Amino acid sequence: PRTRPSILNYDNKTYVSYGQGHALDTLITRVHVKDNNGWSIDFEDVNLTTYSGGGIDGLYVRLGESSEGISLLTSLHTEGGHPLYLKNDGQSWQQETVNFNGSLTSQGWPAPNLQYDSENTVYWLNQDNSSNNLSWVKENGEGGLYKFPWFHSNKYLFDFVIKDNTVYIYYWEGSASWPYGTPVTFNELKINLAAFTSSIVESEFKVGAILQQNYPNPFSYNTIIKFSLSNSSLVDLSVYNVKGEKIITLVNELRTGGDYTESFNVNQLSKGTYFYILTLNENSLTKKMFVIK
Numbered sequence: 251p252r253t254r255p256s257i258l259n260y261d262n263k264t265y266v267s268y269g270q271g272h273a274l275d276t277l278i279t280r281v282h283v284k285d286n287n288g289w290s291i292d293f294e295d296v297n298l299t300t301y302s303g304g305g306i307d308g309l310y311v312r313l314g315e316s317s318e319g320i321s322l323l324t325s326l327h328t329e330g331g332h333p334l335y336l337k338n339d340g341q342s343w344q345q346e347t348v349n350f351n352g353s354l355t356s357q358g359w360p361a362p363n364l365q366y367d368s369e370n371t372v373y374w375l376n377q378d379n380s381s382n383n384l385s386w387v388k389e390n391g392e393g394g395l396y397k398f399p400w401f402h403s404n405k406y407l408f409d410f411v412i413k414d415n416t417v418y419i420y421y422w423e424g425s426a427s428w429p430y431g432t433p434v435t436f437n438e439l440k441i442n443l444a445a446f447t448s449s450i451v452e453s454e455f456k457v458g459a460i461l462q463q464n465y466p467n468p469f470s471y472n473t474i475i476k477f478s479l480s481n482s483s484l485v486d487l488s489v490y491n492v493k494g495e496k497i498i499t500l501v502n503e504l505r506t507g508g509d510y511t512e513s514f515n516v517n518q519l520s521k522g523t524y525f526y527i528l529t530l531n532e533n534s535l536t537k538k539m540f541v542i543k
Contacts, residue, residue, distance in 0.1 A: 251306050253326075256362045258313040260320050261340065265292065269311040269326040275299065277326040279311050279334075293343050295334065297327040309465065314364025314372060321372065323348070323364055328476075328509070332460065335389065349391040350374065365412040367443060375419075377407040384419070386447060396446050408436065415443045458483065461528045461535040464514070468540035475500070475512045475526060482506045483530040489514065489539075490525045497524065516541050 253269040264284040271277055281293040306326070310333075314321045319339045327334040335348035361375040376385045384407065387393030411418040419439040460478040467473060479485065487501035497519070500512045514526075521543045528535045 253306060253309055253311050254360075254362060256311060256313040258315060258320060258363065260315050265313055265320065267311045267313050267322060267324075269306060269309055269324060271306045277306070277309070279322075279324040279326050281313070281322060293322065293336070293338075295324065295327050306465065310360055312360070312362065312364050312374070314366060316366035316370045316372070318370055321346075321364060323350075323372075323374070328462075328478075348372075348389040350387055350389060350393075359407050361407055361410050363409065365410060367412050368415065373412060375407065375410045394447060396441070412443060417441045417443055417446045458533075459485075459528060459530055459535060461526075461537055463537055464526065464539050468542045469516070470542055471517060472513060472515050473539065475514060476510065477512075477528050477535075478509045479505055479507045479530070486527075486529040487512060488527055488529075490527065492523050492525075500526075 251271045255266055255268045257267075258265045262285070265281055266283075267279070267281045269277065269279050275298055277297045277299060279293075279295040279297075280291060282289055283292040309325045311322070311324045311326065314323070319337055321338070322336045322343065323333050325333040332348055332350055335346050336343045337346050338344075359377040365373045365375070367373065372389045374387050376387075377383075384396045385393060386396065405421055405423045408420045408422050410420065417440070419441065420436065421439070422434055422436050458480045462476040464473045464475045475487070477485075477487065483505060485501050485503065485505045486499065488499045489497045491497055498514075500514060501510075519541055521541050524539050524541060525536055526539060
């Protein structure tokens with residue numbers, strides 16, 4: 251399986267990035283570049299980690315361009331719960347620090363590229379699955395939701411551009427299957443950057459933990475849940491049904507700071523929607539999962 255590709259033209263070169271799952275224990279991030287000599291591999295990261303092998307839904311690889319060069323963000327390789335972030339000044343790829351809020355980047359339909367404002371602050375845009383609103387996040391973990399009352403199930407985020415303190419959002423509307431006979435159209439929406447980022451959501455980084463979206467999702471038998479702690483904490487990770495009834499406790503103990511991976515088997519569960527909640531220091535982080543049979 252491969253992720254949705256990200257494509258960027260920069261300095262008379264074409265860059266294409268994507269993520270790929272190999273066997274059951276390897277996630278690979280690649281960047282290909284085309285210049286006057288043809289195509290070649292410009293960057294490759296091999297991450298030896300257990301994943302389901304049935305798909306890599308929810309993972310992403312994205313390119314971006316700023317006045318400092320091009321950048322790469324990949325969730326196929328995380329450190330401290332945050333995706334790997336690199337910049338290329340035209341000579342080589344160098345790792346940078348990023349604290350993206352996982353709750354705003356791991357769900358829904360993401361834009362294919364990263365964007366930068368006039369101060370070279372990187373932004374990520376995502377269409378949330380549950381509300382169909384747009385979530386935004388900066389590399390320092392600050393983020394929020396921009397609510398679109400007209401955004402519904404047959405309108406989908408395509409891409410976005412930040413230029414001259416304005417956010418240009420491109421989306422397509424319509425469906426070949428429902429509603430029947432609805433033509434597919436592409437549209438542009440312009441929003442002032444300050445207005446767009448006025449609604450701020452508390453960063454997971456401030457809570458002291460990162461809870462990632464399970465993968466695969468949806469799933470039939472087994473899924474992986476990853477979370478990270480900034481400090482030692484008494485942690486509870488439990489799964490609930492839509493009635494709020496606890497189904498199972500996966501973790502309930504003192505954990506030191508670091509990255510953790512838990513496996514969840516659902517052989518005894520019926521199909522439907524479930525929630526997994528990470529609780530520590532009287533704070534909770536919640537994400538949604540879907541079981542299919």
